[in-house]
Amino acid sequence: MSTDYWLIQKIKKGNTEACDELVSKYYKDILNYFTYRCVNKETAKDLTQDTFLKFFEHIYEYQFQNKTKNYLYTIAGNLLKNSFAGKNTVSLDEYIENGGEICEQADKYNALIDRTDFASVLNKLPDDLKKCISMYYMQGYKQKEISIMLGISLPLVKYRIKRAKKILEKLMEGEDYDA
Missing domain, CATH: 1.10.1740.10 (RNA polymerase sigma factor, region 2, helix turn helix motif)
Structure with missing residues (x-):
């Protein structure tokens, strides 16, 4: 056991x-x-x-x-x-106004802005795609592990990650995507 x-x-x-x-x-x-x-x-x-x-x-x-x-x-x-x-995603201004941590070093501040921008773009993804790409890139899970945790097939995990990457690329460039 x-x-x-x-x-x-x-x-x-x-x-x-x-x-x-x-x-x-x-x-x-x-x-x-x-x-x-x-x-x-x-x-x-x-x-x-x-x-x-x-x-x-x-x-x-x-x-x-x-x-x-x-x-x-x-x-x-x-x-x-x-x-x-x-609730909608929180903007950086709201975060600072509500007493969030303000980074003193410029690189930490820029990282927070980049992360906030990326988080707002990530939140535009459909939940199924967002979950797969977050687990893969942000949490470091292998595709097989994601498949097991979410109870879906490995090919579906691979498809969702690939699809999410394509959509994120378009969104980061300011383009719309077709759902």
């Missing part, structure tokens, strides 16, 4: 150290997931914590299938959808 199986069994028996170990194991991955989707770092951290809280709230219902990380990403995706339902 995997380490996750034993951790979950300990957590179900009330072992708080096992909770800490599970969080430590997956915290960075879940935080990265939100960091690439939220302009505000605090929002990303809050949603990461909420993901683990939801997981632990429903730990007794969780049926271990050796896919703990996938389950956490599912929770994270649902929290993200719920938290941003009906």
